[in-house]
Amino acid sequence: MPTTEQKARAEIYRNAAIEHVGVAIELYDMSRFVLSNYVAGLAAECMLRAYRHMIDPEFDSRHELSKLYQLAGFADTVPPSQVENVTAALGDVVACWSNDHRFLSAAALRKRWTKQRLYAGIKGDFVKEIVRRTVNAASLLVSIGDARWNSSFRE
Amino acid sequence: MEQFIQRIAQVLQQQFPGGEVDLERRGSDRVSGFLIWSGFEGREQIERQHEVWKVLRTQLEQVDQLKVAAILTLTPEEMAAARKG
Numbered sequence: 336m337p338t339t340e341q342k343a344r345a346e347i348y349r350n351a352a353i354e355h356v357g358v359a360i361e362l363y364d365m366s367r368f369v370l371s372n373y374v375a376g377l378a379a380e381c382m383l384r385a386y387r388h389m390i391d392p393e394f395d396s397r398h399e400l401s402k403l404y405q406l407a408g409f410a411d412t413v414p415p416s417q418v419e420n421v422t423a424a425l426g427d428v429v430a431c432w433s434n435d436h437r438f439l440s441a442a443a444l445r446k447r448w449t450k451q452r453l454y455a456g457i458k459g460d461f462v463k464e465i466v467r468r469t470v471n472a473a474s475l476l477v478s479i480g481d482a483r484w485n486s487s488f489r490e
Numbered sequence: 491m492e493q494f495i496q497r498i499a500q501v502l503q504q505q506f507p508g509g510e511v512d513l514e515r516r517g518s519d520r521v522s523g524f525l526i527w528s529g530f531e532g533r534e535q536i537e538r539q540h541e542v543w544k545v546l547r548t549q550l551e552q553v554d555q556l557k558v559a560a561i562l563t564l565t566p567e568e569m570a571a572a573r574k575g
Contacts, residue, residue: 401562401572405514405522410559419543422560423535430535430568451567456532468534 337389337488345388349484352381352477359470368466369436369444375466375473376400376432379425382480383407389488398434400425412483421479427472431465491515494557501549502542502561513561522559526569538563 337345355378362371380400386407387394394406404410404425413421431453436444445462448454454461498521499511506527513523530538542561550558564572 399572401524404560405516408517410516410520410522413560415556418558418560419539420536422562423539425560426535426538426562426564429562429572430564433571433574435574451571452531452565453568456534472535 341388341392342488344392345385348381348385348388349481352378352385353481354378355381356470356474356477359473363466363470366463368462369439369441372432372444372466372469373436375470376428376434376436379428379432379473379476382477383409385484386412386480386487400432401429409480412487413479417479420475424472424475427468428476431469491519491521494554495521498546498550498558501545505545510566516559520557520559522561524562524564524569526564526566528565530563531565531567535563 355374359371359375359378362368362374380398380403383400383403384407386409387403390406390408410418431448439447441462448462448465453465457464495513495515499513502511502525503509506525506529509525509527509529511523511525513521516522525542542563546555546558546561
């Protein structure tokens with residue numbers, strides 16, 4: 336059973352997730368792709384941390400989102416009909432976000448993603464397209480997390 | 491549960507040759523993990539998920555499908571980058 340302090344901290348993470356997704360969309364619309372991508376991933380991390388915090392406030396996932404997804408029990412909140420979409424969204428964020436992206440210039444991020452061959456299968460500006468996917472994916476994860484919050488932690 | 495994990499791994503390895511399957515038990519009756527396969531390169535995540543779930547739905551009973559919480563689909567390069575955090 337989460338304590339009052341746990342719940343309060345988890346709510347902070349949850350609210351941050353919702354705010355950050357909005358900021359990520361605004362940054363994308365301004366073509367600020369490095370920060371848009373970073374903030375979108377951060378939003379997803381905040382929502383996963385919110386869920387994890389309700390289970391155990393002591394954890395260190397080292398910003399490894401796939402691990403955090405498991406530790407947070409997020410999969411248990413996803414309806415079976417949504418598993419493919421939500422897992423795809425998580426895959427987009429895991430593949431295209433790193434906590435150290437905040438230190439990168441636009442050119443450095445493009446270079447890193449080129450090395451990872453993330454351009455494959457994408458026509459046009461692949462950085463813009465990948466960021467679009469990350470923002471969409473983060474939006475879905477945050478939306479699902481927020482929508483399922485009450486039913487997941489109903490007392 | 492170990493047998494179930496082995497079965498899923500076998501099914502995925504047959505359909506995604508050369509793929510690395512890394513699954514683990516979650517709680518008492520669910521499984522999650524990764525399918526790392528170079529053949530995913532250039533394909534969107536949603537396409538990859540459709541492909542994996544097409545296989546799982548064909549090969550597993552419905553009751554067993556519900557035991558699969560999430561199988562992330564990444565290329566080796568994406569996985570290497572993700573492990574760096």
